[in-house]
Structure formats: structure tokens, C-alpha cells
Amino acid sequence: MRIAMQRLSAAVCLALVGGAAFAQSAPPDRAAAAAPAASATPAAAVASDDPIRRERSYLSYTVQADGSYVEQHETAFKVLDERAIEYAKHESIGYSASIQTLDVVEAYTRKADGRRIDVPKSNFQVETNDGREGGGPAFSDVATTSLVFPDVAVGDTVVLNYRLVGKKAMFDGHFSDITSFSDNAYMGDLRIKIDLPAGLWTQQQTFGKLKQVRDETVGGRHIVEWTYQNLSPVKRESDPATIFDLERYNGYALSTFRSYGDIAKAYGERALPKAVPTARVRKLADEIAAGKTDQRAVAQALYEWVSTNINYAGNCIGLGAVVPRDQEFVLDNRIGDCKDHATLLQALFAAKGIEATQALINAGNVYTLPKVPVASSVNHVLNYLPGLDLYVDATAKGIPFGELPAQIAGKPVLRVDRPELKASTPGFVKLHNRQRMDTRLTVLEDGSMKGTVEVELSGMPAISMRASLRELSADDAKDMIKNVFKRGGLQAEGSFTQDDPKPLRGEHRYRAQFEVKQALPVPGAFALGPSFFSPMPVSALVGSGTAEIAKDEGDGTCGGGRSEETYRIEFPATMKVIAVPPNLSLESGGSRYTATYTLKGNVLEASRVIEDATLGPVCTAEYNRAYQAFAKKVLPNLKAQLVYQ
Known part of the structure; x- marks a missing residue:
């Protein structure tokens, strides 16, 4: 089963920016962002199809011995099409007001005829997050300076040159940076320079077509420079489920950290002192665990309390990115980010x-940490319990104790207690995700029907369904049947019942009983499928493997599960069933599909089971193509129709 994961989830809260952001936050491709219709362009489209292109991009870091640095950016974007004018006119610069100051050196529109029109002061707007009466902000210290370029037209170039001056280092004595550039984006002239004290030990790596043009020590300073140009880009065809592999792009990594263990140590030095329990926390722990003696039961109670009682709110930049808030603040306000x-x-x-x-872990689409240890490659924090050999993530709301959200399963982690240990979170369990749906229908002469649907879920389908139904009110439950069928243009009434969705559990059951007016045409035909909503029907596990896989596609995110559907459909004596789908049994690479359709008089009994043995969370393109071939053989059976008159 192919699964597309967002590059960053809401749980990504640890912005360890020792230098620039990790590859996922590399300088944006404004040409793509400015053209919502770009996805409709041919796969081989070149840069000339883009409404805007990057003529130059100069980036430099001047690092001090304590790890603080000055960051200089200069960009020039040329407008090629009217679609990009509105986008090109606006630019925003975000930064951490607590540890950085912004200096806009110059901003102007260079007209096609050579004239320069500077951005006037009246075209700037500054937004800051401040506390009250001089106090620091509780949630975020992000400041944003926005500006509007004047008189932008097709053929013009907008130029922005600004400097960010760092007051403090994220980690004392350390700097790290990793950035990548896709070869499907136009780049006229890219230059990157990092200037550090010669006394700072560094390691570095260059990827793809980026060229290192300088690496020398001058006057006590170690200077490294790279250049890159891409005048004839070709669009990638890759599926959005493709994982991020830095070495498939063009980029570099530089770090003063000797190992990832050093990053874990540096985080621990700031975070662990905050984890010493206060008297208030000790009292709270006793209250939460009252009556429990088993270690696992106590741990589960504490985890569930934090997960359900502490809301998510972040301060993902500034020193607040790596220093947790005091326990008193978190408890008083019932908020906190991942750390x-x-x-x-x-x-x-x-x-x-x-x-x-x-x-520490990467919660984006990164499953292999780069060779050079860069702080921003780990952007999320969770807990590990050695006595239970268990990872838990209280930030991921709705996840039961003992489970992990999909985006952090099967990934390398940096344990703060054993920094140099090569560890990873557990991957997916084969066929752990399950759904069983039983449907019983009685069809009336006018095409109306009445029936029941019972669904049993486990694993991620159960977790997601509990989350979606957790806040369902009694009134909403009462109108559930009517509203579900109304979306299909049908009139219905009935009842909906379910297990209590509020506890954090990995199983869930619900039942729908309904009567639907004129649901089916008479005579007519329909493909067998769920009559009520279900999170993981057989068709989902099959259809997920039928999308075409691009030739240039690398490894991708994936997962599997087991879905079973049984049907009993009784037609009236005045109707005759004249065709049913054929039985089918297929197997490929451990995945299986079995379907049986039995007609007894006017009663159809059917069973369809798919076991998608995909383990994941990462699959090769070769594996995905094999599953695709299997799924394409199954799909016609799902589309085959039941015909009656």
C-alpha cells in the first residue's frame, strides 16, 4: 500500500537550526509556488514554462567562535508571465527576535529597461510577537518583516538583499548547515559561502552538481564556497510518497559536530535539567498513578495524562527551540511543544x-540521516523507556500507549541517555492495520433498502477513526445516518452506535442501521462496495497500488494491512439477479486477495479479503512496481458489477 506522508507534521517542533534549515526547508522554488497550475504541465517541461525564475541566489554565513553567526541573503527573481506578478510583488522574512536582528540592505524592482525602483519605507510592515509589559512571548518569538515591491511587470526583476545578525548560538561553540537544491528548478547563479574561525573543527560533504570552488584558511578564518547553475532543468515525475534522499539532489552539509551523539549531548545539556521532577510534579504523578503498581500500567497512565491534558503549542525558534519550558509553565497553561x-x-x-x-528524530520524509551530522536533521523529540524497551510520543495526540505515529516509525533516533548508540524506532508490524466490515442489506421492490453495517478496526484505522469521532456529539450521532446518505443525494434514517472513542486505544467498533429510500435503480447494476463509511476498505489497499510509478522514482513510504468485507444482500422475489462478479484468488510477494460470490436464489453472499503484506515504512520502487502489477489484476474484480432486473 502506497502512503504519502507530509514532509512535516504538526509534531515537528524542534527547529534545531545550527545553520540553515534542513533540506526540507531549503530556499523555496518560487517558480513552482507561483503557479498553481504547474502540476498540469508535461513531465518533460523545462524552466521556460515557469512564470518566474531565480536569476541569482547568494547566501553566506559568517560564524563566530561561540557559534553565533551573521546570515546574508541576496536573491533576484525575474517575472516571465503575468501569473507571477502578484506573487513576485510580496516577500516576507521571518526570524527569531530573541536571538536575531534583521537589516534589509536593499530591496528594489529592476525594470526591463534598466531603471531601478527602490522599495519605499511605506511598503514595509513589521510584525512581532511580544509579551506584556516587556515580558518575553510565551508561544513564539517569531518576527516577520513583509515588503511590497513597486511597479512589477512582466520582464522585471525583484531583488532583495538582507542580513540576519545572530546574538546567541543555538548550541554553544557549534554551527551546522545542510541545504539542497532540486535540479528541476531553474537557477541562474547560486553562490554559497561559509566563513568560520579556523579553530572550529569542521566536516563537510557536497552532493550532486554543486561545485566546491574554495576551501582554504586565510588570516585565521576557514572559508568554504560552493557554486551551482541549472539553466535547463527537467521536471521530475516522482510520486509525492517518495522519501527525501539528499543525495538525489544538489547540496552540501557542513558541521562542527563530530557525531550525531554530540548533537544529542548538546540538546541534553539544555533539556535534561528541566526534567528533574518538582514537588508539584511528584504530587501529580502520585495522583495519576493512584492504585496502580505495575510499571507498564503506571507508565501508560502518565503518558495518557500528558497526551490528553497538555495541548500542543510551539516556540520553534530562538533558544526556546532547544530549551524546554519550565514544568510549572507547562502545567499552569496546559500547553507545550514536543520538547x-x-x-x-x-x-x-x-x-x-x-x-x-x-x-531526537526527524519527523519529516527523511529515513536516513546524512553522513555529516547536522542539528536540523532531527526536528522532533519523544521519550524512550529502557525498562519497557518502548518509545512513546505524547505530542502525537490520539496515539495509544505502545504505538507511534506513522511518520516516526522505523527511523534512526538519537537517544540522549546513550548519545553514540545507533538506535531506531520500531517499524510497522505486518498486517497490524486491520478492518473487518460486515454488511447485510434487504432490497425492496422500488430500489429502497434497509440494512446494517458493522465495522471492527485495529491499528492505525482504529486510531484515525477514534480521532475523527472523538468529539461527535449526541445530536450529530443522531443525524449521522441522514447526513452520510444525504451527501450521495439519498434520503435515509437510522441509528449509529460506537465504542467510546475517547480512550486512547488501538481498536474500535461501530455499527450503522439504516433505511434508504430508492437507493438503487430498478432494473440496474452496481459494483459491490461499502454502503457506509470505512477508513480502510478493500478498494483502498488495492487502489493505492495502481498509480503509475515514475521512472526516476526512488524509495517511497509504504505500509500494508488486512481488510475483509462480507456481504449478504437479499433481493425481493420479483427481481432476478442475472450476473455476479467472478470468484478470484491471487497471490504475489506474500500479498493475497480472495473473493467469493455465491448466489442462493435471490440472496447473494460475498466475501472479499485482501492481505497487503507490505511491511514498510520504506519500499523500493521495484517492490512498489511488483505490488502495482498485483493490484492491477485485482482491480477488475472490484469493478465487476452485480446485475439484476
Whole structure:
């Protein structure tokens, strides 16, 4: 089963920006962003199809011995099409007001005839996040300077040159940066320079077509420079489920960290002192765990309390990105980002004598950490319990104790208690995700029908369904049947019942009973499928493998599961069923599909089961093509119709 994961989820809260952001936050391709219709262009389209292109991009870092740095950006974008004018006119610069100051050196529109029109002061707008009466902001110290370029037309170029001056280092004495550039975007002239004290030890790596043109020590400074140009880009065909592989792009990595263990140590030095339980936390832990003696039961109670009682709110830049808030603040306000959740939970565990630590991980589409250890390659924090050999993520709301959200399964982690240990979160369990749906229908002479649908779920389908139904009110439940069928243009009434969705559990059941007026044409035909909503029908596991796989596609995110559907459909004596789908049994690479259709008089009994043995969370393109071939053989059976008159 192909699954597309967002590059960054809401759980991504640890912005360890020792230098620029990780590859996923590389300088944006404004040409693509400015053209919503770009996805409709041919796969081989070149840069001339883009409404805007990057003529130059100069980036430099001047690093001090303490790790603080000055960041200089100069960009020039040329407008090629009217579609891009409105986009090109606006630019925003975000930065951490607590540790950075912004200086806009120059901003102007260069007209096609050579004239320069500077951005007037009246075209600037500054937004800041401040606390009250001089106090620091509780949630975010992000400041944003926005500006509007004047008189932009097709053929003009907008130029922006600004400097960010760092007041403090994210990690004392360290700097790291990793950035990549896709070869499907036009780049007229890219220049990157990093200037560090010669006394700072560094390691570096260059990827793809980026050229290193300088690496020397001059006057006590170590200077490294790269250049890149891409005048004839070709659009990639890759599926959005393709994982991010830095070495498929053009880029570089430079770091003063000798190992990823050093990054974990540096984070721990700031975070672990905050995890010592206070008297208030000890009292709270006793209250939460009251009556429980088993270590796992106590740990589960503490995890569930933090997950359900501490809301997510982040301060993802400034020193707040790597220093958790005090326990008192988190408890008073019932908010926190990932490091706040992990730190409070570690303190609660410690209060009950449960050994626990924190671990750093990438929560985006990165499954292999780059060779050069860069702080921004890990952007999320969770907890690890050595005594239970269990990772838990209290930031991921709705996830039961013992489970992990899909985007952090099967990935390398940096454990703060054992920084140099090569560890990883557990991957997916084969056929762990399951759905069983039983449908019983009685068709009336006018095409109306009445029936029941019962659904049993486990794994991620159960978790997602619980999350979607957790806040369902009694009134909404009462109108559920009417509203579900109304979306299909049908009139219906009935009842909906379910297990209590509020507890954090990996199983769920629900039942729908309904009567639907004139649901079917008479005579007519229909393809057998769910009569009510279901998160993982057989068709989903089959259809996910039928999308074409691009020739240039690399490894991709994936997962599987088991889905079973049984049907009993009784037609009236005045109708005759004249065709049913054929039975089918297929197997490929451990995945299986079995379908049986039995007609007894006017009663059809059918069963369809698919076992998608895909383990994941990463599959090669070769594996995906094999599953695609299997799925394409199954698909006609799902589309085959039941015909009656």
C-alpha cells in the first residue's frame, strides 16, 4: 500500500537550526509556488514554462567562535508571465527576535529597461510577537518583516538583499548547515559561502552538481564556497510518497559536530535539567498513578495524562527551540511543544521511579540521516523507556500507549541517555492495520433498502477513526445516518452506535442501521462496495497500488494491512439477479486477495479479503512496481458489477 506522508507534521517542533534549515526547508522554488497550475504541465517541461525564475541566489554565513553567526541573503527573481506578478510583488522574512536582528540592505524592482525602483519605507510592515509589559512571548518569538515591491511587470526583476545578525548560538561553540537544491528548478547563479574561525573543527560533504570552488584558511578564518547553475532543468515525475534522499539532489552539509551523539549531548545539556521532577510534579504523578503498581500500567497512565491534558503549542525558534519550558509553565497553561511534552513526561516518569530518556528524530520524509551530522536533521523529540524497551510520543495526540505515529516509525533516533548508540524506532508490524466490515442489506421492490453495517478496526484505522469521532456529539450521532446518505443525494434514517472513542486505544467498533429510500435503480447494476463509511476498505489497499510509478522514482513510504468485507444482500422475489462478479484468488510477494460470490436464489453472499503484506515504512520502487502489477489484476474484480432486473 502506497502512503504519502507530509514532509512535516504538526509534531515537528524542534527547529534545531545550527545553520540553515534542513533540506526540507531549503530556499523555496518560487517558480513552482507561483503557479498553481504547474502540476498540469508535461513531465518533460523545462524552466521556460515557469512564470518566474531565480536569476541569482547568494547566501553566506559568517560564524563566530561561540557559534553565533551573521546570515546574508541576496536573491533576484525575474517575472516571465503575468501569473507571477502578484506573487513576485510580496516577500516576507521571518526570524527569531530573541536571538536575531534583521537589516534589509536593499530591496528594489529592476525594470526591463534598466531603471531601478527602490522599495519605499511605506511598503514595509513589521510584525512581532511580544509579551506584556516587556515580558518575553510565551508561544513564539517569531518576527516577520513583509515588503511590497513597486511597479512589477512582466520582464522585471525583484531583488532583495538582507542580513540576519545572530546574538546567541543555538548550541554553544557549534554551527551546522545542510541545504539542497532540486535540479528541476531553474537557477541562474547560486553562490554559497561559509566563513568560520579556523579553530572550529569542521566536516563537510557536497552532493550532486554543486561545485566546491574554495576551501582554504586565510588570516585565521576557514572559508568554504560552493557554486551551482541549472539553466535547463527537467521536471521530475516522482510520486509525492517518495522519501527525501539528499543525495538525489544538489547540496552540501557542513558541521562542527563530530557525531550525531554530540548533537544529542548538546540538546541534553539544555533539556535534561528541566526534567528533574518538582514537588508539584511528584504530587501529580502520585495522583495519576493512584492504585496502580505495575510499571507498564503506571507508565501508560502518565503518558495518557500528558497526551490528553497538555495541548500542543510551539516556540520553534530562538533558544526556546532547544530549551524546554519550565514544568510549572507547562502545567499552569496546559500547553507545550514536543520538547515540553517529552520533558514533562520524563519528569513524571522519574517521580514514579520509571527510567526514561528523551530521543531526537526527524519527523519529516527523511529515513536516513546524512553522513555529516547536522542539528536540523532531527526536528522532533519523544521519550524512550529502557525498562519497557518502548518509545512513546505524547505530542502525537490520539496515539495509544505502545504505538507511534506513522511518520516516526522505523527511523534512526538519537537517544540522549546513550548519545553514540545507533538506535531506531520500531517499524510497522505486518498486517497490524486491520478492518473487518460486515454488511447485510434487504432490497425492496422500488430500489429502497434497509440494512446494517458493522465495522471492527485495529491499528492505525482504529486510531484515525477514534480521532475523527472523538468529539461527535449526541445530536450529530443522531443525524449521522441522514447526513452520510444525504451527501450521495439519498434520503435515509437510522441509528449509529460506537465504542467510546475517547480512550486512547488501538481498536474500535461501530455499527450503522439504516433505511434508504430508492437507493438503487430498478432494473440496474452496481459494483459491490461499502454502503457506509470505512477508513480502510478493500478498494483502498488495492487502489493505492495502481498509480503509475515514475521512472526516476526512488524509495517511497509504504505500509500494508488486512481488510475483509462480507456481504449478504437479499433481493425481493420479483427481481432476478442475472450476473455476479467472478470468484478470484491471487497471490504475489506474500500479498493475497480472495473473493467469493455465491448466489442462493435471490440472496447473494460475498466475501472479499485482501492481505497487503507490505511491511514498510520504506519500499523500493521495484517492490512498489511488483505490488502495482498485483493490484492491477485485482482491480477488475472490484469493478465487476452485480446485475439484476
